[in-house]
Amino acid sequence: MRVGQAVGYVGPAAHRGFDLTGMAADIAAQDPFLRRVFTFEAPGRSSPYGGFTVDPAGCQYYPLSSLDSPPGRPLAQSADQVAFFLPSGGTTAEPALAPRTHNDYAYQARAAAELVSLTANDVYLAALPAGSDFAFGCPGILGTLSVGGTVVLVEGPGADGCLAAVERERVTITSLEPAAARLWLDLPPRVRADVSSLRLVQIGGGPLDRATAERVGPALGCRLQQVLGTAEGLLTLTRPADPDETVLTTQGRPLSPGDEIRVVDADGVDVPEGEPGRLLARGPRTLRGYYRAPDRNARSFTPDGYFRTGVLARRTLDGGLVVTGHHTDVPSAL
Incomplete structure (x- = not known):
């Protein structure tokens, strides 16, 4: 504040x-x-x-x-003005505010909703905090509401409560971090709820080991989608038509065709394809700077405008990303 x-x-x-x-x-x-x-x-x-x-x-x-609605119609805002700030603290103690504009976030929510074929019949469970980028618009809450679907909020991320909500509300799609996904999968069968309504579980927020990824489909009876989402704008996802190997082992490709990504070494030099390095991102939806944070901005961007995400990753031959961790010399976007 x-x-x-x-x-x-x-x-x-x-x-x-x-x-x-x-x-x-x-x-x-x-x-x-x-x-x-x-x-x-x-x-x-x-x-x-x-x-x-x-x-x-x-x-x-x-x-x-x-509170009541205003007596007149609200004034329209320019689409390229800031709509809200997303918190981006990563693993550091100093929080930062990432400004997102009306047009960039409307595109993100709608394009992500189209990618996963959201319809008015879908029910999205916000198992993660509603203010996180992952739950808010990947496609999340906004994407679901944009197609007339239903959003379910829960008191907390506990596996018991979330799975009970899936059964009670007939949830079709949700988003989880890897640790939460493992808790869902590790619940004993005798206490596991009916999750037959689920058709898609998104997992992001950190590297997902293959063993866990392979358990999602058989245990929950739905499709897995891996995601790398950042408050700063970059969003990569696996596609529904991707081969199983891609879905199980990568965080997919950028949502926007205008996104540019590079993987570089500590000196900012591009590493060979398939080699791990530091992920840089630039594009029409990537922020140009944090709000009121000149020192942070100075270390978070390259001279040619690439955002230093703080993510360690490597690129696959088909243009996908494999997240391997994060580094600490710039704030982590995971």
Whole structure:
């Protein structure tokens, strides 16, 4: 909130015993930006923060139910303006905000939805945090809503709760990180829910070992899609028509034909095809710089505009990517 100088916050008043409204008050007391806090309560819980209040720092607190739609039509924004910021902290302590524009993200969500043949009959389970790029728009929440499909939100990423939601809501597609996928697969058969509605599971956020990849289809009865998604814009995916070997061993090819990728050594020199190195990306959807982060920008981009993703990878002969890890001299995009 300090980097973005956010003036508003929306969230639950408390969650699992943690006072989120009090947290917002602490932030408002430290910085002059936050001035509007809208909170809501879980069903059946009474709010200790009901009604309108103002704290000593001048921050105003409202119940979310007090909001209504504006009286007139909202002003249209230019398609190339920033729509929102995605957090990109990677493995570092310093967070960064990646600006994404209306046109770049609308393209991403719709193109990814088309790639996996999403329809109004699909049900997407947001098993990962809704604010992550993977769950939000790869095609995720936005892609599903764009075709009239249904989105299911869960309390947390636990395998039991997620699989119960798959059975209850007849989920057809979801996105997981490798560790979560292994938890799903390792549940004993006697407690595993009915997941016959699933047709596709996306796995990304880190390297996926082949042994786990080979278990997805037989155990969950659906197709696997491997993904490399970055808050900064690069998105690669395996395709439904790809051979099994490609799906099991790679993170696919860029979503956009305008994306350019290079794999280089520590000196920025391109490595031979098939050799591992550092992944660089440039394209119409790649950010040109983090928000209010000049020092980070100076080390995150090459002089010719390639983004240093922080990902270690190698390229296959058919243009696919195999992610092998990340390096620490620039923030990781995994």
